[in-house]
Amino acid sequence: MQDPRFYSLVLHRLPHVGAASFQRLIKHFGSPEAALSAPINRLQSLLDEESLSAVREFQSHADNSAVGQKALLDLEWLDLQPDVHLVSISDASYPELLSQIPKVPPLLFVRGDIHLLSLPQIAIVGSRNPSAGGGENAQRFAEFLAANGFVITSGLALGVDAAAHQGALAGGGKTIAVMGTGLDLIYPSRHRRLAQEIVETGGALVSELPLGSGSKAANFPQRNRIISGLSWGVLVVEAAVQSGSLITAQAALQQNREVFAIPGSIHNPLARGCHQLIRQGATLVETGQDIVDQLQGMLGYQLENLHKLKQKAAKKTELDEKSLDLLSPAEQQIIRAMGYDPVNIDDLVERTGIAVGSIAGQLIGLEIKGFVQQIGAGYQRV
Numbered sequence: 001m002q003d004p005r006f007y008s009l010v011l012h013r014l015p016h017v018g019a020a021s022f023q024r025l026i027k028h029f030g031s032p033e034a035a036l037s038a039p040i041n042r043l044q045s046l047l048d049e050e051s052l053s054a055v056r057e058f059q060s061h062a063d064n065s066a067v068g069q070k071a072l073l074d075l076e077w078l079d080l081q082p083d084v085h086l087v088s089i090s091d092a093s094y095p096e097l098l099s100q101i102p103k104v105p106p107l108l109f110v111r112g113d114i115h116l117l118s119l120p121q122i123a124i125v126g127s128r129n130p131s132a133g134g135g136e137n138a139q140r141f142a143e144f145l146a147a148n149g150f151v152i153t154s155g156l157a158l159g160v161d162a163a164a165h166q167g168a169l170a171g172g173g174k175t176i177a178v179m180g181t182g183l184d185l186i187y188p189s190r191h192r193r194l195a196q197e198i199v200e201t202g203g204a205l206v207s208e209l210p211l212g213s214g215s216k217a218a219n220f221p222q223r224n225r226i227i228s229g230l231s232w233g234v235l236v237v238e239a240a241v242q243s244g245s246l247i248t249a250q251a252a253l254q255q256n257r258e259v260f261a262i263p264g265s266i267h268n269p270l271a272r273g274c275h276q277l278i279r280q281g282a283t284l285v286e287t288g289q290d291i292v293d294q295l296q297g298m299l300g301y302q303l304e305n306l307h308k309l310k311q312k313a314a315k316k317t318e319l320d321e322k323s324l325d326l327l328s329p330a331e332q333q334i335i336r337a338m339g340y341d342p343v344n345i346d347d348l349v350e351r352t353g354i355a356v357g358s359i360a361g362q363l364i365g366l367e368i369k370g371f372v373q374q375i376g377a378g379y380q381r382v
Helices: 004-013 019-029 032-037 049-064 066-079 114-118 132-147 160-170 189-200 219-229 244-254 269-279 288-326 329-338 345-352 356-368
Strands: 084-088 107-112 121-125 151-154 175-178 204-207 233-236 258-261 372-375 378-381
Touching: 004 019, 004 032, 004 066, 004 084, 004 107, 019 032, 032 049, 049 066, 084 114, 107 114, 107 189, 114 204, 121 132, 121 160, 121 219, 121 244, 132 151, 132 160, 132 288, 151 160, 160 175, 160 189, 175 189, 175 219, 189 204, 219 244, 233 244, 233 269, 233 288, 244 258, 244 269, 258 269, 258 288, 288 329, 329 345, 329 356, 329 378, 345 356, 345 378, 356 372
Parallel strands: 121 151, 121 233, 151 175, 175 204, 233 258
Antiparallel strands: 084 107, 107 204, 372 378
């Protein structure tokens, strides 16, 4: 039986299938596997001819099709990377705030701590060629905000992005780098050491792009909506009027996030984007405390919610363990072997040593009893 991730990766690999069309297919058919096995005439209104051709080949040759081969290589790479996670929008670990934006990324490749994506974040963005003061402001604001409980999110680019990541690290905090390439490629290459340090200190690298995706200009505006979508607010440090940072700020406004801007000299062309944002209603900030004061209530509320969720999860785990006493020894063995992630029958056979026919029957019983549910080609504990 095929790994449930396989079908998501195949769908993700289809030509011209982005976030919106991926979600449209899931809405129509219910799952990636169902979409990929649908009759071609039902897909014609949803896909272009190049995508339809790839689906036809996949339906005829599956693993041996071009897109099937790519998905298998993706799985092979993922299995060799113990610190990398493939997070689907249907997973409990998918960040709730990001799930509320338009064009939700259906899949996230995450290297590092996936739980970090659900913690309170501030995005810091700005020029790739900031003034000396701009770079210093980015680092100091990031350091202060990280020390006050915020995860610092940025794009791993030169200039302000790098200064923000470095400031968070200097403040002993956590930082997330959202990439405009596949997770297996670091751009710019000079930031390989910074990317490594981010992960080694408990941070995360994130990409929605298929593995091997290079640094195309069109990728970065899409990347920017994720930077703002993960965050409660976006701080623009320095930006020209026509810049990617203002695209991020615009995405933040569309997502109902807070936008903060640092004013600068009227003679500094990199201050003009910030001044434009302030005229349009962004909050003028002079210190990191200005941001903390505005978001402190939200921070307290979020941390309280996280504490309650942890308590609830702990109680649920205790109840789950007690309720297992009602199951047969074989059923208990299967439940414990499943863990809490989707798993296919072949993996359960390997983990338990129980015959495949017996496991299939036990899973049906467990599903009827409400202990598991079928997810694509596998099963997951409820």
